[in-house]
Amino acid sequence: MAEAGHDDSVESPAEPYYRDDLALVHHLGFAFHADDCAPGILAILAPLRQRDGLVVELGCGSGLLTRHLVDAGHRVIATDASPAMLRLARQHAAGAEDIRPLVLPDDPIPAADAIVSVGHVLSYLPDRAAVERTLVAAARALRPGGVLAIDLCDLEWARSRRDLPNLGRVSEDWAIVTRYSVPSADRFVREITTFVRTDDGSWRRDDERHDNVMFETSSIPELLGPHGVDVTLAAAFGNERLPRGLRVIIGRRRMA
Secondary structure (H helix, E strand, O other): OOOOOOOOOOOOOOOOOOOHHHHHHHHHHOOHHHHHHHHHHHHHHHHHHHOOOEEEEOOOOOOHHHHHHHHOOOEEEEEEOOHHHHHHHHHHOOOOOEEEEOOOOOOOOOOEEEEEEOOOHHHHOOOHHHHHHHHHHHHHHEEEEEEEEEEEEEHHHHHOOOOOOOEEEEOOOEEEEEEEEEEEOOEEEEEEEEEEEOOOOOEEEEEEEEEEEOEOHHHHHHHHHHHOEEEEEEOOOOOOOOOOOEEEEEEEEOOO
């Protein structure tokens, strides 16, 4: 079960991604990515369950994938940098062994038999160097025979979205408007406005800007090979259809 004693109140000087309102809207309206990826990830991790290995999830968000992992019988430590997301995860994925703050690339990744992540979590890091540091840290955190399964935005993600129209979605109790831009070949920007209905019927507005770094994913096998992890790049974890430019990285740590 998740531990109750973690303090998520201390935030970095910069405003965190996914504050309360966007975290809630993401949980209510954007569960489909985790749901689509879960069957493929569970198939990859099936041998791990047989030996009761530990799964560490990076960027668990509100626990959408975490819940699939727990329901399949995995031992899970779920982590995220957003205090708002962690609060939601503790409500919706309470069967995890632990749900804790972890801010990449500097916080240490717990030793694990598998490290998983969906929602291009590493793309939220500030630059290519930070992505590389995190990938190497993940490789080192894997135990012999361990598995890495994550998705990451390739440079193609930005190229294919230069003329992407703005997005708007409206539900009974929330609405979201997202404006896109590609300021450079390795940057993709979302300017996100959320509206959430309050108890008195009025609407509360919040604005966030999400900067994503694009990465040449074909370089990852060469990056992680010297650290004992053999990497395969894939179009999906299983049979799901992922957005254009989103790459799946499957790594396996060699036995000692």
